[in-house]
Amino acid sequence: MISIILVDDHVIMRDGLRNLLKEESDFEVVGEADNGRQAVKIILEKKPNIIIMDIAMQEMNGIEATRQIKKEAPNINIIALSMHSERQIVVGIFRAGASGYLLKDSTSTELVEAIRTVHSGRKYISQKISDIVLQEISNTKKDSEEIGIEVLTNRESEILQLISEGNSTKRIAEVLFISPKTVESHRANIMEKLNIHNLPELTKYAIRVGLTSLDD
Numbered sequence: 001m002i003s004i005i006l007v008d009d010h011v012i013m014r015d016g017l018r019n020l021l022k023e024e025s026d027f028e029v030v031g032e033a034d035n036g037r038q039a040v041k042i043i044l045e046k047k048p049n050i051i052i053m054d055i056a057m058q059e060m061n062g063i064e065a066t067r068q069i070k071k072e073a074p075n076i077n078i079i080a081l082s083m084h085s086e087r088q089i090v091v092g093i094f095r096a097g098a099s100g101y102l103l104k105d106s107t108s109t110e111l112v113e114a115i116r117t118v119h120s121g122r123k124y125i126s127q128k129i130s131d132i133v134l135q136e137i138s139n140t141k142k143d144s145e146e147i148g149i150e151v152l153t154n155r156e157s158e159i160l161q162l163i164s165e166g167n168s169t170k171r172i173a174e175v176l177f178i179s180p181k182t183v184e185s186h187r188a189n190i191m192e193k194l195n196i197h198n199l200p201e202l203t204k205y206a207i208r209v210g211l212t213s214l215d216d
Contacts, residue, residue: 052111054082099124
């Protein structure tokens with residue numbers, strides 16, 4: 001039996017995926033989460049084989065969730081299922097540790113194939129985005145934005161996303177169970193590392209590298 005957790009901030013999407021996957025006798029949906037932070041919490045309890053991961057979610061996006069999940073449970077395979085095909089996002093989720101990537105307009109047959117492929121230990125890349133990944137493989141030089149996001153710690157990435165979503169210092173402190181002073185210290189470190197010195201530019205940066213989305 002292949003156990004699966006669904007992570008998506010839209011209930012209708014999760015309902016659709018669950019009903020689709022029930023058609024496969026060896027698939028079992030063992031849990032659901034509506035953001036990356038919830039996903040990180042439930043993986044240790046559920047220990048699924050596969051996670052179907054949305055990318056653009058509030059509080060913690062799919063890229064950061066993938067990074068943290070793979071650190072805690074490296075044997076869990078993650079398939080990104082997103083409407084986004086931008087190079088930064090596709091490359092970002094694979095660098096975080098994902099094993100597959102599908103666009104949300106993919107067929108149900110392709111999703112089932114992706115799950116079986118990843119469960120067998122191989123990578124799966126939707127044909128629609130394969131050119132993006134091939135270009136990255138052939139490109140040996142990273143651009144400055146990609147290098148920048150990688151120098152942030154997990155906590156700094158979380159705080160950057162929460163800042164870009166318009167959360168106040170007090171709200172971020174409440175969400176992460178840290179002090180406002182600690183949030184301010186992390187924010188200063190983020191700006192120094194990325195060489196960005198105002199909040200609007202910081203928000204634009206977070207959108208460009210896929211930490212947050214204008215769609216939410």
